[in-house]
Amino acid sequence: MNDDAKSKKHTGADKPATVNILFSPDGVGVEVPRGTSILAAARKAGVFINSLCGGDGVCGKCRVNVRLGRVRGRTSEFLTRDEIREGFVLACEANAESDLVVEIPETSRIIGEVREADPTAARFSADEHLPRSAEELRPLFRKHYIELTPPTLEDNTADLERLEFELGKVSGDTEFQMGLKVIRRLPETLRKANWKVTASTAYRGALTEITDVAPGNTARKNLGIAVDLGTTTVVAQLIDLVAGQTIGAAAKYSAQIPYGGDVVRRILYVAREPDGLAQFQELTANDVCMLVQELQDRYRLGIGDISAVVAAGNTTMMHLLLGLDPNEIRREPYVGVAYGPPPFRAAELGIKIDPRGLLYCMPCISSFVGADIVAGVLATGIHKRDKLSILIDIGTNGEIVIGNREWMMCASASAGPAFEGSESSCGMRATAGALDHIRLADCETLLSFSTVGDSDPTGICGSGYVDLLAELLRLGIIDRTGRINTDMDCSRVRVRKDNVPEFVVFGADETGHGKDIFLAQEDILNLLRAKAAIYAATLIMIKQLSLSFDEIDEIMVAGAFGNYLDIENAVLIGLLPDVAATKIRFVGNTSIAGARLACLSRQRYAEAHEIARSMTYCELSTDAKFMDEFVSASFFPHTDIERFPSVMAKLGR
Numbered sequence: 001m002n003d004d005a006k007s008k009k010h011t012g013a014d015k016p017a018t019v020n021i022l023f024s025p026d027g028v029g030v031e032v033p034r035g036t037s038i039l040a041a042a043r044k045a046g047v048f049i050n051s052l053c054g055g056d057g058v059c060g061k062c063r064v065n066v067r068l069g070r071v072r073g074r075t076s077e078f079l080t081r082d083e084i085r086e087g088f089v090l091a092c093e094a095n096a097e098s099d100l101v102v103e104i105p106e107t108s109r110i111i112g113e114v115r116e117a118d119p120t121a122a123r124f125s126a127d128e129h130l131p132r133s134a135e136e137l138r139p140l141f142r143k144h145y146i147e148l149t150p151p152t153l154e155d156n157t158a159d160l161e162r163l164e165f166e167l168g169k170v171s172g173d174t175e176f177q178m179g180l181k182v183i184r185r186l187p188e189t190l191r192k193a194n195w196k197v198t199a200s201t202a203y204r205g206a207l208t209e210i211t212d213v214a215p216g217n218t219a220r221k222n223l224g225i226a227v228d229l230g231t232t233t234v235v236a237q238l239i240d241l242v243a244g245q246t247i248g249a250a251a252k253y254s255a256q257i258p259y260g261g262d263v264v265r266r267i268l269y270v271a272r273e274p275d276g277l278a279q280f281q282e283l284t285a286n287d288v289c290m291l292v293q294e295l296q297d298r299y300r301l302g303i304g305d306i307s308a309v310v311a312a313g314n315t316t317m318m319h320l321l322l323g324l325d326p327n328e329i330r331r332e333p334y335v336g337v338a339y340g341p342p343p344f345r346a347a348e349l350g351i352k353i354d355p356r357g358l359l360y361c362m363p364c365i366s367s368f369v370g371a372d373i374v375a376g377v378l379a380t381g382i383h384k385r386d387k388l389s390i391l392i393d394i395g396t397n398g399e400i401v402i403g404n405r406e407w408m409m410c411a412s413a414s415a416g417p418a419f420e421g422s423e424s425s426c427g428m429r430a431t432a433g434a435l436d437h438i439r440l441a442d443c444e445t446l447l448s449f450s451t452v453g454d455s456d457p458t459g460i461c462g463s464g465y466v467d468l469l470a471e472l473l474r475l476g477i478i479d480r481t482g483r484i485n486t487d488m489d490c491s492r493v494r495v496r497k498d499n500v501p502e503f504v505v506f507g508a509d510e511t512g513h514g515k516d517i518f519l520a521q522e523d524i525l526n527l528l529r530a531k532a533a534i535y536a537a538t539l540i541m542i543k544q545l546s547l548s549f550d551e552i553d554e555i556m557v558a559g560a561f562g563n564y565l566d567i568e569n570a571v572l573i574g575l576l577p578d579v580a581a582t583k584i585r586f587v588g589n590t591s592i593a594g595a596r597l598a599c600l601s602r603q604r605y606a607e608a609h610e611i612a613r614s615m616t617y618c619e620l621s622t623d624a625k626f627m628d629e630f631v632s633a634s635f636f637p638h639t640d641i642e643r644f645p646s647v648m649a650k651l652g653r
Contacts, residue, residue, distance in 0.1 A: 015034065016034055016098070017033065017034060018031050018032060018033055018034060019031070019032060019033075019034050019036075019069075019096045019097070019098055019099050019100065020099045020100075021038065021041045021045070021096060021099070021100045021101075021102060022100070022101045022102070023042060023045060023047045023102050023103075023104060024067070024101060024102065024103045024104070025103070025104075026047050026104070028045050028046065028047050029045070030042075030044050030045035032044060032096065034096060034097060034098075035095045035096065035097070036095065036096055037055070037073075037091065037092055037093065037094065037095050037096075038064060038066075038071070038089070038091040038092075038094050038095075038096065038100070038102055039051055039055050039062055039091040039092040039258070040055075041096065042091060042102075042104075042258070043258050043259075047104070048109065048253070048255075048257065048258055049062050049064065049091050049104055049108055049109070049258060050062060050107075050108050050109065050257070050258075051091070051092060051257075051258050051259070051260070051261075053092075053260065053261070053265065054258075054259045054260025054261070054265035054266065054268070054269055055092040055259070055260075056092070056265070057076065057090060057092050057093050059261075059423065060076065060078030060079075060090065061108065062090050062091040062092050062108055063078070063079070063083070063088050063089075063090060063091075063105060063107070063108045064088070064089060064090075064091045064094075064102050064103065064104050064105070064108060065086065065087050065088050065089075065102070065103040065104075065105065066087045066088075066089055066094065066100055066101075066102055067087065067101040067102065067103050068099075068100060068101035069096070069097075069098045069099050069100035069101060070096075070097040070098045070100075071089060071094040071095060071096055071097060071100065072094070072095050072097055073089065073090075073093040073094045073095050074093060076089075076090045076093060078090060091108075105513075106458065106513050107428075107458070107459070107513060107515070136601050136603055137244050137600060137601065138172075138203075138601060138602045138603070139222070139224060139241040139308070139599060139600050139601065139602070140202065140203045140224070140308050140310065140343075140358070140360055140598070140599055140602060140605060141200070141201070141202050141203070141211075141222065141224060141241065141307040141308035141357070141358065142171065142200070142201050142222065142241070143198050143199070143200050143201075143218065143219040143221075143222045143307075144167060144170050144171055144198065144199050144201065144219060145196075145197075145198050145217040145218075145219040146163070146166050146167060146170060146196075146197055146198070146199055147195065147196050148162055148163065148166055148190065148195040148196070148197070149162075149195070150195050159186050159187055159190055160178065160183060160186060163186070163190070163197075163199065163210070163213065164176045164210075167199050167201070167210070171201060171208070173201065173208040175206060175207050175208065176201075176207065176208050176209070176210055177204070177207050177208070177209050177210070178209065178210040179209075179211070179356075182210065182211070182212060182213060182356075185213070186213060189213050189214070189215060190213070192215060193214075193215030193216060196215070196216065196217070197213050197214060197215055197216070198213070198214045198215075198216065198217055198218045198219045199212075199213050200212040200213075200214070200307065200356070202307075202308070202343065202357075202358045203343075203602050203605070204342070204343060205342075211307075211356040211357075211358075212354075212356050219242075220242060221242075221305055222240075222241040222242050222307060223238060223239065223240060223241060223247075223301065223305050223306045223307065224238075224239045224241050224306065224307060224308040224309070224310065224599045224600075225237070225238060225239065225288075225291075225292055225295070225306055225308070225309045225310070225353070225599075226239060226309075226310050226311075226312075226592050226595035226596040226598075226599050227288055227291070227309060227310065227311040227312070227313075227592070227595060228311075228312055228313065228372065228375075228589055228591040228592035228595065229254075229284065229287075229288075229311055229312065229313030229314075229317040229318065229321060229372075230254065230313065230317070230372075230395065230396075230591070231254065231256075231261075231262065231263055231314065231316075231317065231395065231396040231397070232253065232254060232257065232261075232395070232396060232429065233251055233252070233253055233254060233429075234251065234252055234253075234254055234287045234288065234291060235249065235250075235251040235291075235589060235592050236249065236250050236251070236288065236291035236292065236295065236592075237249045237592055237596055238295045238299065238306075239596060239599055239600065241307070241308075241599070241600065244600050246596065247295075247299060248295055248298060248299060249295075250291045250294040250295050250298075251291070252287060252290060252291060253429075254283075254284075254287060255283040255284075255286060255287050256280060256283055256284070256320075259280075261396065261423070262396050262397070262414075263314060263316035263317070263326075263329075263396070263397065264330055266280065266316065266320070266326075267316060267326045267327060267329060267330050268330075270320075270325070270326060270327065271327050277320075277323060277325060278323065280320045281320060281321065281322070281323035281349070281350075282350060283320075284317070284320045284321045285321065285349050285350035285351050286350070288309065288311070288321075288351050289350070289351055289352050292306060292309075292351070292352065292353060293352070303352060303353065303354070304353075304354045304355075305354075306353040306354060306357065307353065307354045307356075307357045307358075308346075308353075308357055308358050308359075308360065308599060309346055309351060309353060309357070309358075309359045309360070310359075310360045310361075310362065310595045310596075310598050310599040310605075311359065311360070311361055311362065311371070311595065312361075312362040312370075312371040312372050312374070312375040312591045312592065312594060312595040313370060313371055313372050313591065314364075314368070314370035314371070314372055314397055314399075315329060315336050315339070315364045315366070315367050315368065315369070315370040315371070316329055316370075317370070318341075318361055318364060318370060318371055319336060319337060321349065321361070322338075322341060322344070322349065322361070323349070324336075324337040324338060325337060328367075329367040329368070330367075332622075334366070334367040334368070334619070334621075335367065336364065336366075336367050339363055339364040339365065339366070339612065340361075340363040340364070340609060340612060341361050343358040343359065343360045343361075344358065344359050345357070345358060345359070346358060346359040360598070360599070360605065362374055362375050362594065362595055362598060362608055363608055363609050363611075363612035364612065365410060365612050365615055365617055366412075366617045366619075368397060368399075368412035368414075369399055369410045369411070369412050369615075369617060370399070371591075372393065372395075372399070372590075372591035373391070373393055373399040373401060373410060373591075374594065374608055374611050374612050374615075375590060375591045375592070375593070375594025375595050375597075375598070375608065376391055376393055376399075376401070376558050376587075376590035376591060376593075376594055377391065377401055377408070377594070377611050377615075378594040378597055378598065378604060378607060378608050378611060379587075379590040379593035379594040379597060380556055380558075380587055380590055382401060382403060382404065382408065383403075383404075383405060383408060383607070383610075383611050383614075384405050385404050385405055386404060386405060387404060387553035387554065388402070388403070388404050388547070388551060388552050388553050388554075389402070389403070389404065389552070389553060389554045389555070389556060390402050390538065390552055390554070390555045390556065391556045391558060391587075391590070392534065392538065392555065392556070392557050392558065392576075393558040393559050393590070393591075394419055394534060394557060394558070394559045394575075395559050397412055397413075397414055398412065398413040398414070398533060398534045398537065399411075399412050399413075400412075400413065400534075400537055400538050400541060401615070402538075402541050402542070402545065402547075402552075403615075407616070408611070408614065408615045408616065409541055409544075409545065409615070409616045409617075409618055410615050410616070410617055410618065411537050411540075411541055411617070411618040411619075411620050412537070412620070413533040413534055413536065413537035413620065414533060419462035419465065419466075419527075419530055419531075423523075423526050424460070424465070424519075424520075424523040424526060424527070425518065425519075425520045425522075425523050426459045426460050426505075426516075426517045426518060426519070426523075427459060427460055427461070427465070427523070428458065428459030428460065428461055429461060430452050430461040430462070430463075430564070431452055431453075431461075432451075432452055432453035432455040432458075433451055433452065433453065433455040433456060433457055433458030433459065433512050433513075434451060434452045434457075434458070434459055434460065434461035434464065435449055435450070435451055435457050435459065435460045435461065435464035435468075435505070435517070436450055436451065436452055436461055436463045436464045436564050437449060437450045437463065437464060437467055437564070437566070438460075438464055438467045438468050438471060438505065439467070439471065440471040440472075440475060442475060443475055443477055443488060443490035443492060443493070444490060444491060444492065446505070455512060456511060456512030457505075457506050457510070457511050457512060457517055458511060458512040458513050458517070459517060460505070460517065460519070462564075462565075463564040463565050463566070465519075465527055466565060466566065466569050466570055466573060466575065467566055467569050468505065468519060469524065469527060469569075469573045469636070470566070470568075470569035470572040470573050471569075472484075472503060472519075473572060473573065473636050473651070474572070474650065474651070476488075477490070477493065477503060478503075478524060478636070479636075480635050480636045480637075480641075481635060481636075482521075482524040482525055482528045482635075482636060483501075483521070483524075484501035484502070484503060484521055484524070486501050492504045492505075496520075500520055500521050500522065501520070501521045502518045502519065502520045502521070503518060503519045504516055504517070504518045505517045505518060505519065528634055528635075528636070529634060531573055531574060531575040531633070532574075532630050532631075532633035532634040533630060533633075534575060535574055535575060535576075535577070535633045535638070536626060536629035536630040536632070536633045537620055537626065538577070539577075539629055539633070540618075540620065540623070540625055540626050540629050541618055543625075544618065549577040549578075549579050550579070552579070552583070553583065554583055554584075554585060555576065555577070555579065555583055555584045555585070556584075556585050556586075556587045556590075557576070557584065557585070557586050557587065558587050558588065558589070558590040558591075559588075559589065565586065567581050567584050568581070571637070571644065571646065571647065572636075572637060572647050572650065573636050573637055574633060574635070574636055574637025574638050574644065574647075577643075578637075578643060578644040578645060578646050578647060594608065
């Protein structure tokens with residue numbers, strides 16, 4: 001290293017201007033300015049560390065072990081004295097003072113396969129609404145093979161008008177537009193192809209855009225992508241737009257997770273960082289690109305084989321995909337930039353498909369009721385039914401729709417990511433090792449359990465928490481307020497040094513990572529609040545409509561979480577209302593199911609926009625009655641247990 005390089009590298013003998021951090025076991029290194037937090041360095045290196053709070057130091061999820069080097073930062077209450085002595089720090093609060101070697105333990109990593117990546121998933125009832133006729137199977141992006149009659153002295157119609165006339169006969173479209181670049185290439189393309197070409201068209205409402213004209217017949221290969229932009233996971237399906245079939249699917253965790261587990265924290269990051277919006281737009285587009293690339297590689301496709309992407313997600317995620325400022329979403333009067341944006345060139349947003357291909361966004365309704373719930377209504381067909389239905393999408397932001405073909409009302413309830421396995425001491429997403437079902441014979445005896453992938457247990461995911469809470473309530477290990485009974489003669493119940501009770505599900509010698517898996521008192525209260533938000537939002541809508549749950553014909557639970565939920569236990573803890581089990585149905589990922597329908601049918605895409613326009617939005621955040629209902633629902637199953645007669649019988653009330 002020369003002297004100039006040394007002077008740039010150091011500000012003093014012991015204080016380098018930059019430091020190198022090596023992350024283990026990834027083996028990835030990064031150079032950052034001295035004083036950079038380990039979490040920020042990990043983001044720069046592309047290494048994911050679980051950080052539910054986005055780096056605010058309030059979740060304690062980003063534990064890492066500094067194996068070599070010096071850091072500075074405050075001591076966290078989330079770390080025990082033994083952990084501190086061993087070199088554990090919170091990545092968001094530990095700033096690098098020298099070169100570091102940092103080990104990321106399994107419990108702090110964002111790892112594993114996303115559970116639901118099955119192309120048949122969410123076909124529950126969406127297939128009922130798939131295009132059944134040639135008229136309905138009119139995808140947003142189409143390809144038409146046309147054999148044109150060459151011009152003559154008697155027929156000297158211009159090339160563009162000749163193409164539009166013949167295209168109108170085979171497509172049924174009447175109004176066209178075409179980009180100047182395509183028009184300029186048209187004369188050469190038509191003549192070199194001996195007037196036999198494939199015209200690609202994209203739906204733009206009243207107008208149909210002719211996006212490209214290619215020689216020969218390439219109309220048989222026309223593929224699209226449906227995307228669910230979840231706060232936690234991103235799922236994509238590859239669709240054959242000619243046959244109207246789903247070919248395959250891929251999924252991944254959102255690259256935004258290290259910046260916060262909920263959309264509000266991500267909005268705050270965008271507001272705080274000068275390039276935050278551009279950064280998040282790139283992260284979102286890259287997530288889509290990675291899934292597109294995976295599907296292209298799996299099915300040996302070229303970049304030009306995919307012509308359209310249809311995306312659905314909550315309002316914030318849709319804003320971030322488009323690079324729209326989401327700040328006003330969180331401020332009164334809670335207004336987004338655009339709820340029904342027009343199609344855009346996918347290439348403009350960094351999404352790598354056919355350069356002339358388009359990105360279509362499913363429409364949103366409000367700041368906190370997004371395109372995912374509109375897609376869910378489209379997929380389940382609530383808007384076409386005579387009977388009354390409820391659709392509950394249990395995710396980071398719970399969304400509820402009540403209605404039928406005559407009217408629909410919607411609302412959102414901020415449940416947080418508790419039922420996605422976050423915000424809990426041993427919570428994890430539904431990846432390998434996550435406990436998804438648990439049964440207790442008594443306080444001491446674990447009757448049965450299952451884990452994702454049949455792996456050794458390493459944590460608890462959402463459906464596992466519902467089971468565990470129900471079992472503890474049934475056995476009297478917790479009371480209806482959620483308090484652990486520390487007076488029980490039970491070896492699984494213990495009290496920490498800070499007087500916090502815990503229930504141990506597995507001891508360290510029984511787990512896949514050599515640490516206890518337990519449910520702490522604060523975990524129970526957090527899950528209690530999450531279930532209360534969902535139930536209270538549903539109940540207050542029912543009351544505003546002067547209805548009762550008995551008058552509802554069907555309750556549909558959407559989201560990957562619902563696929564593995566035990567109905568009886570969900571009712572026992574008061575997450576779902578006490579109605580006949582036959583009325584409750586799990587419908588999977590309706591967000592991607594609706595996006596798929598829209599991709600295959602202009603009619604369905606138009607229906608989605610009509611759904612968004614016709615739905616009445618109920619704002620609960622400013623409704624004092626909602627808080628009353630929330631407090632009342634913050635018991636197992638509810639303060640008014642008579643609302644849950646089946647639970648009264650089981651608990652001997």
